[in-house]
Amino acid sequence: MRIAILGGTRFIGRAVLERLAGEGHELLVVHRGEHEPAGLVDVEHAHVDRNDGTALAAALKPFDPEALVDISGMNAVAADAALEAVGSSVKLVAISSCDVYRAYDGLHSERTTDAVPLTEESPLRTRRFVDGPKYENLEMEERYLPRGATVLRLGAVYGEHDYQQRFEFVLRRVRAGRSRIPIGSGQFLFSRVYVGDVAAAVSLALSGDHRGEAINVVEPATAPYRLLAEQILAAADASDVELVKVRDDLLPADLSLTGALSQDLLLDSSKARAVLGWSPVDPVETLRTSVRWYLENPPADASGDFSADDAVLA
Template sequence: MNVLILGGTQFIGRHTVEAALAAGHRVSVFNRGQSPDELPAEIERLRGDRDQGKSGLTALMGRQWDACVDVSGYLPQQVRASAELLSGQVGRYVYISSRAVYAEPCPLPITEQSALQAPAAEDITEINGETYGPLKVACEQIVQALYPDACTILRPQIVVGPHDANPRYPYWAVRAARGGVMLAPGDGSDHLQVADVRDVSRFVLKVIADGRSGVFNLAGPRLIWADFLRRCGATDVHWVDADTLKQALLDTEELSLYVADTDPQAGRMNVSFDRAIQAGFTLTAPEVTARDTRTWWSRQSVPFTLTPEREVQVLSRLDPT
């Protein structure tokens, strides 16, 4: 197949490119060319800027692809421009949305039938914690209206794995394997749920190959934190009340992965992916995700906010004995 990927150089896009090549497909990527590009040479690179509307999409005009995978559409204006232009030029439009589209709190687990947030207005361009979900809802609706019988909407859980530049997951995979007494939020009984980026990318190609329309939640196994850290290699965990720990580590991004089961946003860690499994979604074992993430992160030069020295200081202050 000929596959067009809007974005393609970072994380989900990069893994999708690699999976498509491994499956023998021809791949074109469309982006501004401003992010580091470590993609194979045989990839066709098309340049433009979705923020400029139709005038920024001239490189896509007059071309045909079997499918488009939109991994970089965060704003309705961006998605409308590309989706309208490519109508009639692509056989299927796969939009990478997010679990954040769901209105919470809500009955759990979250399914594809759970209520959505109200869509954001199409002129909103600021992306933050409050607008991200509503913007994704608006983008979904645009794609569904333009491709009623030829679109697939994927709503991934927190996506993790190699090339994940956000420290919220890599920290735990790396820290647990280092050994020694480690700080962790809660008491070990709250749940964690993430999705391996490679599972997401493989499913993207499967829905294209199968011509499968519809909406799918994508998530991985739901583990309690004690099991998660054990699978990461931890042997001695010092559990600390999450509020106490967050007060001691106000600027620590690593703690953002934790959500208590009693939190109004507990749906972040309780997403049903049964529908995707029935459609061929496959799962990587959590310990493999942790190992491969740790291996990749070991080659990076970006430090964690929660350094070993800071962890020791907090441990001493919270447990002087």
């Protein structure tokens, strides 16, 4: 299949690119050319602003895609440009997030709004993001779903090439040789998914007929944050590090998710299993593999300041 990927050089896009290339598809990666890291799969690239519908259409026309996977369509402008650039026969898959649910707004406004787990029928946010049009998955979904796209709603994605460094709240302390880490109540539930399993879901969405469907893609079991911290420590061979329970109001800022939060973001992925035939490969092994990658690839701006830890542990 000829597949155009909008944003295929970083994290999720890179995993999708590797998966689809391995399956033998003919691929075109469309991006601005700002991120072309070493080791990318050797496929055709088009350097263009994906938000410029005219330029995007011109880049896609010679390739004549049968399918389009939108990794970077984060708002109405981006979605409209992509949809204007392809014909109605092109199969569409778009990456979204659990931030479309009302529960996400509840979490960020310190309210409990919804029972969990969240299904695809759970209420969506009515309040839009206030920092302008740069990032709003609700807008993207409103464009793609009526066009028959399969929209994949992800939880917290972790794994190789994760520029958000999801496990850094523990691992920066492990790298520094800290023997004690402050932690809050640790009961927050935030569904996660390994980046390679996201790529598998994209592949399944492309191979089936799930037009106009939104589908949660997360691991079926979710460890609360204290247990997650313990699992990360075990995977890092640092089980001797002590997690010290402290008052939530004393937690260092980067440990805030280990405190008591108003609303869980626990998603139900049964539809992904029933409709796509998707399931994660092995969450225990993918967490272990990911922790090794994180340890070998620390962020360039990793902080070595643990004064907030020392103050609360004193």
